[in-house]
Amino acid sequence: MSKKSCEAAESIKDALLRMARVNCNFYLDLKGFLSMIIFKKLFAPIALLLCFTLPLSLTGCSASSAQPFSKTGFYFDTVISLTCYGNDAQTVLDEAFELCGHYENLLSYTKEGSDIWNINHANGQPVTVDSETASLLQTALYWSEKTDGLIDPTITPISQLWNFSGDPAGPVPKQSQIDALLPHVDYHNIRIDGNTVTLADPDAQLDLGFLAKGAIADRLKAFFLQKNITSALINLGGNVLAVGQKPDGTAFRTGIKKPFSETNELVDIVALKDQSLVSSGNYERCFRENGVLYHHILDPHTGYPADTGLSSVTILSDSSTDGDALSTSCFLLGYEKGRELIDSLPDVEALFLLSDGTIYRTKGFPQS
Known part of the structure; x- marks a missing residue:
């Protein structure tokens, strides 16, 4: 590879890492998982997408253990990564990405014809x-x-x-x-x-962004199980869903990002076995104007970003659909009402991070 090609590849990789920090709430435990290099060419008539799939080794596993395969791409307006274990994992991953394309063609509000x-x-x-x-x-x-x-x-x-x-x-x-x-x-x-x-109102418009990724993650889990893949990790732009556990019996470890941390500092690390972890926060898509932070979680009653004293809400649940909807719901409700909602639901836990840095957990939310 020429020097110019190497420099171009490094630029692409750096751009991807910056994009992942913006779009992903979670940073995966890199033992047993190596992110693939992808890029989406911006500001062009046709967006170019490169996806590479490679077999990966798992630290600490014997030679007879199942090898993980991972594939990364750009769907649902974010970086997604799917990792699974099994003899047919690579073929199943290709089919899973076809399924992602199918759901994007159904649910994207920006894709013409969906x-x-x-x-x-x-x-x-x-x-x-x-x-x-x-x-x-x-x-x-x-x-x-x-x-x-x-x-x-x-x-x-x-x-x-x-x-x-x-x-x-x-x-x-x-x-x-x-x-x-x-x-x-x-x-x-x-x-x-x-x-x-x-x-009924012709000027109304829909967007299912507050639960679509969670629902698609659940569909992908069902697809993996149908294909006899019982160990996988689904990461749709930070919406993380573990299918079972790692082949060696250990959990998938997922970090909860500290809002606005420039050093990727984590609030906590959660061990996932057949569970979903989803966050919503004021740091995901936002901007500052005249020193004031404006974020994308809007109060539909006022049309302005919700000001509930929260910086983020993380939901631990069996259903990623519920986790996706609940993380946004609890952020909009605020800590007191959000906590009340979570306590009323079975098999759902939450971590609330207040704007002043205070952390509250429901009784069953693990602490590392």
Whole structure:
């Protein structure tokens, strides 16, 4: 490889690492897991994506142990990594990534022709969608009711107004702009009849980002088990789901990132066996203006970032769908009401990190 090629490869790797720090809440235990090099070329008419799959060795395992295989790519607007163990692992990983593409084609609100895109561009007309899309929308409405509307999948127009995904993000919208869009934020406008979905307000728009990655992680777990893969780790941009445990019987170790840490400092490390770990926080997609931090978790009642005294919420649960929805719900509810919600649910634990650095855990949340 030429010197210029080597320099280009290093630049790509550095860019990927910076992107991963922005998009991923969790840093995986690197024993037994080596991240693949990928890149997404930005600001081009066609985004280029390179995915490499290589067999990996597991530290501490005997030669007869199953070899892990890992594949990394860019889906759901974030870096994702899938690692699994087994004789057919590489083939199964390829099929799992095809499944990721399938769900992106269903659930992405930015991908033209997806179910969500079609609903958003139907001008209030009925749209026939895949049964899984309809089911996930029903789940979204369940959480909207559960949180008295703090979770609202029709927040999309205001989220876009804030431009948190821009480069640079921001600026802070004018109050008049927010006021003009708030009347269109109302989950009651979502009408579902079988596989037919209608937005009663033609100016409303959907985004299932608050639970889509969790739901897809659960689907991937079911797919792995169907393929007789009983040991795997799913990481969808920081939404982590362990399928079983490592072949040597040890847990998958996952770190909870300390918000705004420039040295990748961790709040804690959690050992996962057949469980999901999901965080939501004010540090994921955010910007500062005039010294004030503005983050992407918006209160649908005000159109502004939620100010609940929390910096992040981490949910430990069996269901990644629930974990994804609960992490956002609890952040919006604040510590007291969020803790009350978690305590009312079976097999769910939480770690609340307050803005002043105070940490609260529910009774069953482990401490390393």
